[in-house]
Amino acid sequence: MPLPSPILDDRSYAQLASELKARIPVYNPAWTDHNESDPGITLLELFAFQAENLLYRFNQIPEATYLEFLRLLQIPLRPAQAARALLALTTDKPAGVLVPQKTLARAGKLEFQTLTEVTAWPLSVQAVARIATSAPDPEVDPEAHAYAERTLDALPEALAERPRSYFETRLLVENEALDFGETVDGMIWLAVLAEDGLDATRLPGAIVNLGFEAELPAGGMAEIDPCPGLGFVASPPQLQWQSLTDRPLSNDEPQYVSLSVVGDSTRGLTQSGVLRLQLPRVASDFAMPDIDPDLAGAGNYPPALPDELAEKLVGWLRVFRRDGSSFGRFKLVTINTTEAEHARTAAPQFLGNGNGQPVQVFRLAHAPVLPDNDLDAIVLEVEEGGQWLRYTRVDDFFASTRESRHFMLDAESGLVRFGDGLRGRMPQWGERIRSWGYRWGGGVAGNVAKEAINKMDLAGIKARNPLPAQGGSDAEALEAALTRIPGELRRRGRAVTADDFKEIAAATPGALIARTECLPRFAPKTPQIEAAGVVSVMVWPLADALHPNAPMPDAALLRAVCQWLDAHRLVTTELYVIPPTYRQVAVSVALKVKPGYGIEAVRRWVELVLRQYLAPLPPYGPEGQGWPLGRRVYGPELEAAALQVEGVEYLEALEVAGWDGDSWVPGTVVLERYEVVELTAITVVDGLPLPPAGEGVVPVEPDGLPLPLPVIREEC
Missing domain, CATH: 3.30.300 (GMP Synthetase; Chain A, domain 3)
Incomplete structure (x- = not known):
């Protein structure tokens, strides 16, 4: 049963007019002409009409009442969120350039603030993985077999007797993810390359910032771990960072020294972030030894690089997990990296003086205040008896006592509220209040495209964001x-x-x-x-x-x-x-177009309708919420959707096929309850139907080997 809307006054215009006329003998007995032609009756009817409009508005719950509900329920508007991006810095200064925390970078007029201190060096890195593969077959790939045999011949006798495993050297290319979980050694190799202006004598003991951008596991949802839980922070896997040295060989293999990690927001390379690594203080512990080219990649020797990269090679870094587990997928590894967000940090500011009244409210100089998991991110102090005492931010005053130095913050509006004296102390008359340290700004405008952040408020530094900024959103609208x-x-x-x-x-x-x-x-x-x-x-x-x-x-x-x-x-x-799990589906439609309609236009409309009908995102799908999870793809259902297009006289045929991992299976596609449709192929023709997704269609083999011929151009 629906809740009835309360009617505070349900009188209509006719009832109001009759009531006014009935009162005439009481207040003015001499008024005897009650006909509509009388001017006084006209005025009464006008008053009745206006009263009816006022009663209509009186019976409506105004927006102000909703706003008061928000205040009573203590449901504040959600503040804006700040977009974040990884910044890769470059410089040509031999001594490097120190970029302090909170340095401003710009994307046009938008300001981004760095979150991590970084020293930019004239360096670059190339991530390398040794991907496991099978032994080369001398008959199938004689060149690879000969390369492997040449490496075995170059190995010392002690190393050549070890069990063999083969790999392919893969370079991490920007915007192409590389799965380091498939490596033969469980390592990430980083080749440190020199750029113009590098003074290698300044590198010993230097701190370098390495940026990592992770990607989803290759196995999809089956590789997703459960959420750890609020307040529970699992210990990250312990990493071992090493650098290649030019010390004499040990057991016929090169030697490595351990490196110390200064800071790590990647939590052991389990997520995107910045890792700060200190290079060895001794120059020989980060140097290139003389290595036989035939030994490149064998055992603990670093892998081979293309000639254009090998010419700039300064040294090698490598990292592995101490427990022997493998890394995940990464789509970006850079050096001279820092995180930046579309926000600013507030300077110290004076809010006002206390007046000894309950529930005192003060406004911060900047809003909206960006949310932070750390409630102490904003520093607020009150001068009590000549001493500045810090107050603690709380979500509500329910657990506060009379002397609790607590305050609440409406992040969207930037309003600071103190207690009423019973729950939460209230600043007394003349006590000064100050604050600083909070972050403000944000908004969807901060979600800039890659390469948009290209300026830094620091001489000798160039900045770029190799990936788009993400996470920015505007403050919540009142209607929402x-x-x-x-x-x-x-x-x-x-x-x-x-x-x-x-x-x-x-x-x-x-x-x-x-x-x-x-x-x-x-x-x-x-x-x-x-x-x-x-x-x-x-x-x-x-x-x-x-x-x-x-x-x-x-x-x-x-x-x-x-x-x-x-x-x-x-x-x-x-x-x-x-993430969603998709089942690939192909559709083939053969239709008959009504006379007078363009064949191409009707074909395009039918294709568009079917694409929208099978789309996974709103506002498309059968009910406008995207294709439902687990709903089968049934041919007659798609026929009904296609017949809604104006110009379609009838359908010759409509066929559906689903991919089962090996081949296309025609007929109704039955989805698991966690699957959704991915329309990978659609064919709409006027006439005879075609198999969906080219099922069973193979190209005709030409007679002989096709060879290209040069095109002779005639000159005028």
Whole structure:
């Protein structure tokens, strides 16, 4: 039963006019002409008309009431989020250039602030992986076999007797991910290259910043680990960093020395971030020994490089995990790297004086204040008896006592609120208040494209962002906050039902999410078995330039959603945030076009309709929410969608095929409950139907070997 809307006054125009006329004998007995032609009656009818309009507005709940509900429920508007980007710096100064923390970089008029101190050197790096492969067959690949035999002949006798394993040397190329989990040695090799202006004598003891950008595991959702839980920080895997030395060989192999890590935001190379590494203080511990070219890559010898890179080689670094586990996939490894965000840090400022009244409110100089997991990120002090005492930021005053030095912060508006004297101390008359240290700014404008950040407020430094900035979002609009009230009251800050997980995940701050789905009792590693207490949330990004038909979230987006849901889930819930799993589908349509309609136009419209009908993201799909998880792809359903196009007289045929991993299987495509459609091929023809996705169609072999001939151009 729907809740009835309260009617405070339901009188109509006719009732109001009759009531006014009935009062005439009471207040003015001499007024006897009550006909409509009387001017007095006209005025009464005008008053009745105006009163009816006022009562209509009186019965409506105005927006101000909703705003008051927000204030009473203490539901503030969500503040803006700051975009972040990795900055790769370059310089030609032989001694390097120190770039302090909070240095400004610019993308046009947008300002980004560095988060990590970095010394930029005239250096670059090339990440190298030794990818395991099978032994070369002398008959199939005689050149590779001869290369391997030449390496074996060059090895000392002691090394040649060891068990053999073969590999291919792969270089990490920008925008092409490389899986270091397939290496033969479990290592990441980094070739340090000299650029113009390098003075190698200044490198001993130098600190270099290495930037890593991780990618999703190659295995998809089956390789996703559960969210660790709010407040629980798992110990990162221990890394061993080493540098190649020019010391004499030990057991016929080169020697390495260990390096110390100064800082690491990658948590043991498990996520994107910056790792600060100190080079050896002795020059010979970071140098290139004389190595036989035939031994390149054998055993502990560093792998071979192309000639253009080998000419600039300064030294080798390598890293591996002490427990023997392998690394994941990375799509970027750079040097002279720092993280930057679209934000500024506030300088010290005076807020005002206390007046001894309850619930005192002061406004910060800058807003919106960027949210921070550390509630002490903003420093606020009150001068009490000549001493500046620090106050602690809290989410509410429910646990505060009379003497608790607490304050609340509305991050979106930048308002600071003190307690009422019973819950939270209130500043007394004349006590001065000051603050500093908080971050402000943000907004969706900070999500700039790659290479957009190209200026640095520091001489001798050039900056670039090799990847787009991500995570920026504007402050929540008032309309969105008003519609959020019912959900907030229902959830009360906790994710319990499937809808709770979907709605909270979609509201992840700074995450550009197009769609979320919740799979209760679903464990990604065992999808066919129901797992009690396990919840998996599937996330689609708003856009994916590399996979527009099948958008995939990156590792940073999944991690942001995971951290956000951790603050709302029950402690007994095992939570996974996973990417979508797509089933490839191909469609072939043969149609008959009505007379008078253009064949090409109708074909394009039918193709567009079917693409939108099978699309995974809103506002497309059968119900405008994207193709539902696990819904089968049924030919007659697609026929009904195609027949809605004006100009289609009838369909000759419509065939559907699904990819099972080895071949295209025609007929209805049945999806698992965690799968969604990826339309990989669609053919629309006027006439006889074609097999979907070219199934069973092979090119005709020409007679003899086709050879190109030069084209002779005639000169005028």
